[in-house]
Amino acid sequence: MDGIDHLADERNKAQFDVDAMKIVWAGSRHAFEVSDRISKLVAADPGFRKDNRPMLGRNELFKNTLRKAAYAWKRIIELHLSEEEAAKLRFYVDEPAYTDLHWGMFVPAIKGQGTEEQQQKWLPLAYKMQIIGCYGQTELGHGSNVQGLETTATFDPQTDEFVIHSPTLTSSKWWPGGLGKVSTHGVIYARLITDGRDHGVHGFIVQLRSLEDHSPLPGITVGDIGMKFGNGAYNTMDNGVLRFDHVRIPRDQMLMRVSQVTREGKYMQSDVPRQLVYGTMVYVRQTIVADASCALSRAVCIATRYSAVRRQFGSQDGGPESQVIDYKTQQNRLFPLLASAYAFRFVGEWLKWLYTDVTQRLQTNDFSTLPEAHACTAGLKSVTTTATADGIEECRKLCGGHGYLCTSGLPELFAVYVPACTYEGDNIVLLLQVARFLMKTVSQLGSGKKPVGTTSYMGQIEHLMQCRSNVQRAEDWLKPSAILEAFESRAARMSVACAQNLTKFTNPEEGFAELSADLVEAAVAHCQLIIVSKFIEKLLQDIPGKGVREQLEALCNIYALFLLHKHQGDFLSTGCITAKQASLANDQLRSLYSQVRPNAIALVDAFNYTDHFLGSILGCYDGNVYPKLYEAAWKDPLNDSVVPEGYHEYIRPLLKQNLRTARL
Ligand SMILES: CCCCCCC/C=C/C(=O)SCCNC(=O)CCNC(=O)[C@H](O)C(C)(C)COP(=O)(O)OP(=O)(O)OC[C@H]1O[C@@H](n2cnc3c(N)ncnc32)[C@H](O)[C@@H]1OP(=O)(O)O
Numbered sequence: 243m244d245g246i247d248h249l250a251d252e253r254n255k256a257q258f259d260v261d262a263m264k265i266v267w268a269g270s271r272h273a274f275e276v277s278d279r280i281s282k283l284v285a286a287d288p289g290f291r292k293d294n295r296p297m298l299g300r301n302e303l304f305k306n307t308l309r310k311a312a313y314a315w316k317r318i319i320e321l322h323l324s325e326e327e328a329a330k331l332r333f334y335v336d337e338p339a340y341t342d343l344h345w346g347m348f349v350p351a352i353k354g355q356g357t358e359e360q361q362q363k364w365l366p367l368a369y370k371m372q373i374i375g376c377y378g379q380t381e382l383g384h385g386s387n388v389q390g391l392e393t394t395a396t397f398d399p400q401t402d403e404f405v406i407h408s409p410t411l412t413s414s415k416w417w418p419g420g421l422g423k424v425s426t427h428g429v430i431y432a433r434l435i436t437d438g439r440d441h442g443v444h445g446f447i448v449q450l451r452s453l454e455d456h457s458p459l460p461g462i463t464v465g466d467i468g469m470k471f472g473n474g475a476y477n478t479m480d481n482g483v484l485r486f487d488h489v490r491i492p493r494d495q496m497l498m499r500v501s502q503v504t505r506e507g508k509y510m511q512s513d514v515p516r517q518l519v520y521g522t523m524v525y526v527r528q529t530i531v532a533d534a535s536c537a538l539s540r541a542v543c544i545a546t547r548y549s550a551v552r553r554q555f556g557s558q559d560g561g562p563e564s565q566v567i568d569y570k571t572q573q574n575r576l577f578p579l580l581a582s583a584y585a586f587r588f589v590g591e592w593l594k595w596l597y598t599d600v601t602q603r604l605q606t607n608d609f610s611t612l613p614e615a616h617a618c619t620a621g622l623k624s625v626t627t628t629a630t631a632d633g634i635e636e637c638r639k640l641c642g643g644h645g646y647l648c649t650s651g652l653p654e655l656f657a658v659y660v661p662a663c664t665y666e667g668d669n670i671v672l673l674l675q676v677a678r679f680l681m682k683t684v685s686q687l688g689s690g691k692k693p694v695g696t697t698s699y700m701g702q703i704e705h706l707m708q709c710r711s712n713v714q715r716a717e718d719w720l721k722p723s724a725i726l727e728a729f730e731s732r733a734a735r736m737s738v739a740c741a742q743n744l745t746k747f748t749n750p751e752e753g754f755a756e757l758s759a760d761l762v763e764a765a766v767a768h769c770q771l772i773i774v775s776k777f778i779e780k781l782l783q784d785i786p787g788k789g790v791r792e793q794l795e796a797l798c799n800i801y802a803l804f805l806l807h808k809h810q811g812d813f814l815s816t817g818c819i820t821a822k823q824a825s826l827a828n829d830q831l832r833s834l835y836s837q838v839r840p841n842a843i844a845l846v847d848a849f850n851y852t853d854h855f856l857g858s859i860l861g862c863y864d865g866n867v868y869p870k871l872y873e874a875a876w877k878d879p880l881n882d883s884v885v886p887e888g889y890h891e892y893i894r895p896l897l898k899q900n901l902r903t904a905r906l
């Protein structure tokens with residue numbers, strides 16, 4: 243526009259090396275270089291334009307998504323992009339599409355649950371996109387309760403086939419992304435029945451559409467489930483409905499890594515735990531945690547830049563008004579979100595490591611860390627997506643009225659993001675899984691079995707049950723040991739209190755149901771401890787770059803102390819800290835906000851988002867917000883004509899009628 247950087251003064255205030263922080267954020271120099279190159283490539287390509295999405299009707303919107311997905315694939319092939327680069331390209335194209343499920347769930351399901359042979363047969367086809375797949379688990383009647391799924395896969399020994407069937411309306415598959423209009427195949431979850439016996443839910447590769455003309459195969463009824471929350475947004479995705487009427491598939495299309503059905507129809511189980519059937523969900527939950535940091539950082543980048551541009555009140559003698567970012571209330575809402583974005587980034591990195599580690603162990607039949615991996619992925623998915631969805635909405639409010647405009651980018655970001663609280667496991671249902679894991683851990687404390695990994699803090703249960711924080715001055719809250727002890731003792735005491743209350747029930751399941759609200763809170767406390775401790779561990783690493791460590795320390799302290807303030811009821815009622823110490827934490831938070839304030843713009847610049855990816859006038863890099871908002875308004879289709887369509891039919895007759903009435 244005017245070529246001036248309206249945020250230059252803010253950028254000049256930075257007290258750290260932004261380029262070094264970009265590398266910390268990306269994870270490595272290599273990751274930064276790939277991300278930087280691919281994001282610029284996407285931003286510069288008009289084929290990936292996305293600013294028109296809110297204006298398009300469903301059919302147009304969907305066709306546009308198909309075009310983009312095909313174009314993205316064309317570019318991936320033309321440019322010989324690696325798997326890593328291709329994934330980045332899809333990320334920066336930033337449009338929910340069937341490809342997310344193909345690459346994100348269909349391929350991982352085959353990799354995780356298929357035998358070597360099955361992988362060799364199906365993966366090359368999927369990698370070349372000669373088949374397109376979805377993940378067909380949820381049904382109209384059951385989503386969370388996977389064991390309640392009704393679709394059946396009955397083995398027919400005469401033909402060596404499974405017969406896939408939807409026996410009831412509620413057994414219709416409902417929700418799978420990419421299913422409605424695109425997928426040719428699906429990994430479909432169904433109850434395996436052999437010789438009249440029900441062996442529970444298993445995965446099957448089922449062809450759904452003809453590879454010649456895309457029509458549904460015989461016995462298959464398939465379509466889209468209809469418009470979802472928000473214009474544009476997730477409506478680029480064809481979430482589908484699917485019914486089977488005795489559809490036959492060859493026996494070797496059951497995913498047979500975990501269990502097998504022989505030619506004779508005998509059901510056999512490998513040594514691997516049955517829960518590996520749920521393995522794809524563990525994988526995806528892990529990726530969702532890393533994605534949370536992307537979505538939150540994007541919203542925070544928009545809200546931070548705009549808060550520095552926006553001025554309200556405080557003008558004296560005709561001088562400039564105050565930047566809204568200087569209001570302490572704005573900082574108290576914004577900076578903890580900025581800190582959370584960094585915290586989720588680092589816990590996401592760690593979770594990726596944990597997942598890789600458990601996968602390697604599984605390959606050598608070591609299943610010992612699977613329960614922890616399940617609890618961590620489930621719990622962190624829940625806590626980070628809830629905080630991110632709430633955080634995006636908070637960022638919208640932080641941008642005042644303009645945040646409500648689609649051109650702010652925030653309404654669409656929220657609408658696309660908010661189902662993350664539900665998909666891949668409803669967040670409450672997942673926290674209850676964490677609570678079960680915690681109750682088991684507590685119950686084993688007296689047995690001599692040493693808790694390991696993320697529950698190792700429970701090894702010092704006697705200390706944690708009676709310790710009192712020794713914080714005396716606000717600065718004492720800057721000590722990682724003070725923070726860790728407070729978070730560990732809060733989590734331990736909440737879990738132990740639940741475990742003690744559970745003993746009052748003769749039926750443990752009844753007790754679990756009755757105490758489930760408290761159990762969820764104990765699970766949240768445990769997960770928040772993991773996030774805080776992984777941030778602190780990150781700071782123990784070598785962190786190059788002038789001032790980078792200092793900024794990260796401030797953000798880590800903000801994250802922890804803000805949580806402590808928000809959940810002070812927990813910390814006080816469990817006696818981990820005193821009211822005076824809670825108040826000192828608050829004093830420290832204020833001073834941390836002042837420390838972050840001059841660095842705020844540079845801290846969001848470190849995310850290295852292009853204007854294309856941000857998709858927000860309020861968050862644009864140069865901060866030249868008002869001319870862009872003004873210009874964009876005139877591009878709205880409603881402004882194509884000065885007098886609106888419909889004037890002659892609906893406005894003019896009204897006005898004329900009022901004139902006649904007035905004359906009477
Ligand atoms: C990149 C992709 C883009 C994202 C796009 C998003 C697309 C969205 C896709 C989807 O949503 S796919 C569908 C996802 N569906 C769910 O997440 C369903 C949630 N429900 C469940 O996961 C499970 O049913 C449950 C809630 C965990 C309960 O399962 P179940 O009743 O079978 O188990 P329990 O009796 O409670 O537990 C038994 C035992 O198993 C352990 N366990 C449970 N899940 C797992 C797991 N995933 N991995 C390992 N272990 C697991 C559980 O802890 C119990 O252990 P023990 O207590 O017996 O030791």
Ligand SMILES: Cc1cc2nc3c(=O)[nH]c(=O)nc-3n(C[C@H](O)[C@H](O)[C@H](O)COP(=O)(O)OP(=O)(O)OC[C@H]3O[C@@H](n4cnc5c(N)ncnc54)[C@H](O)[C@@H]3O)c2cc1C
Nearest residue numbers: 377378379380384385386417418419661664665666667670
């Ligand atoms: C955008 C989107 C994309 C999706 N994509 C796919 C896909 O690709 N493939 C696929 O298979 N599925 C997909 N799903 C389905 C998704 O996985 C399920 O919706 C999700 O697992 C939640 O299950 P549910 O809908 O049955 O919720 P319910 O379980 O019906 O939840 C309703 C309410 O009941 C509560 N509740 C349920 N059980 C308990 C309990 N035991 N204790 C306490 N409270 C409980 C929940 O907390 C919630 O408040 C998608 C969903 C969405 C929204």
